Amino acid sequence: AQSVTQPDIHITVSEGASLELRCNYSYGATPYLFWYVQSPGQGLQLLLKYFSGDTLVQGIKGFEAEFKRSQSSFNLRKPSVHWSDAAEYFCAVGSASSGDKVIFGPGTSLSVIP
């Protein structure tokens, strides 16, 4: 069965520290992957996406993610976190073979200590 896991339910980091949010997936076909951010009561904002090509993807707000097929992972990173990065982060996976349905992970809540 297709699934997306985000092992960390909640992460707290200090402002200025580096960040890595983990995402693992289980898919039968070649996936494409996304990271979204959601502030309380708001809609989704796309941070970055991977369809093919270079496995290191640059996104908005200084985020990047690396697709590692051998580890079925797509971890999100940021070298220096800002207080405004506090939000809920969702990893999502889709594939053409599944009719382009996108499945979301459970999310990781990020808190930033000033």
Added chain:
Amino acid sequence: GAVVSQHPSRVICKSGTSVKIECRSLDFQATTMFWYRQFPKQSLMLMATSNEGSKATYEQGVEKDKFLINHASLTLSTLTVTSAHPEDSSFYICSARDYRQGSREQYFGPGTRLTVT
């Protein structure tokens, strides 16, 4: 860029009534749209795939008679929650795929917050 809108953004209805939520692709045609629901402090769960000109495909466990989906045109899909109950209170989000130039990217609407009293 591709824009998806939803209407209304918030709706409050009484238990037993029906409510319709619209999802529109504003600057592109979408043969396929998707409907998600999100409970507080939870992730998005795919409810159904809406196909223009044909019946929607529902995910396992989603009641098709309760959540009626109509993809009336290439830019509009509607979700009607029939005989709503308090447990249907949730954040409903739609997305649409822009198939132009073979793009597989989906664009999400801003969501509709439904409260059933």
